[in-house]
Amino acid sequence: MHSDIERILVSEEEIQEKCRELGKQLAEEYEGRFPLAIGVLKGALPFMSDILRHMDTYLEMDFMDVSSYGGGTRSSGEVKIEKDLNTKVEGRDLLIIEDIIDSGLTLSYLVDLFKYRKARSIKVVTLLDKPEGRTADIKADVVGFKVPNEFVVGYGLDYQEKYRNLPYIGVLKPHIYSEE
Ligand code: XMP
Ligand code: MG
DSSP: OOTTEEEEEEOHHHHHHHHHHHHHHHHHHTTTSOOEEEEEETTTHHHHHHHHTTOOSOOEEEEEEEEETTOSSSOOSOEEEEEOOSSOOTTOEEEEEEEEESSSHHHHHHHHHHHHTTOSEEEEEEEEEOGGGOOSSOOOSEEEEEOOSSOEEBTTBOBTTBSTTOSSEEEEOHHHHHTO
16 A cells, blocks of 8 residues: 555455446447447546446547636536547437546536537446535436545545556545645
């Protein structure tokens, strides 16, 4: 375990097992179709990679990078598109892949945007769900793990751009935050 991590919330083995299970489930749901899998950068990258390798179907991949105005650890709800899709979503079956849903404001912005762009269907899969953080009236269709209302890092999730490369989800030691 990395020396900055206080405890592991979801182990590497649990994540990998979940990716296998969800990937197979999604492959069945999209059988005979050609969905567009949309990874929300950067956090969803490891999850997207691990889940899609278990989907034995035709699919297309694209990426979107969005950020909330304001910074900090809470989203402000005002979302800025840093990188848009290269693919037209009109008439497509979309599978949005997220790392975590907290307030839900980012996801709610994306869903509204893709509805406006006339997607045929929109499904959301998130590795983590923090239901206590929710302010927007939205939920994911498929959730890997529920986590408590704590700031988590690892497996795509960062604190000041660090820890995305850890293979598990963990909580940082308090002194890492307080040394700012
Ligand atoms: P909202 O609040 O819009 O937030 O649902 C979604 C985005 O906020 C980030 N986020 C976190 N990042 N640890 C992180 O590293 C966390 O505990 C956490 N909670 C929210 C993340 O970028 C997510 O996509
Ligand atoms: Mg994110």
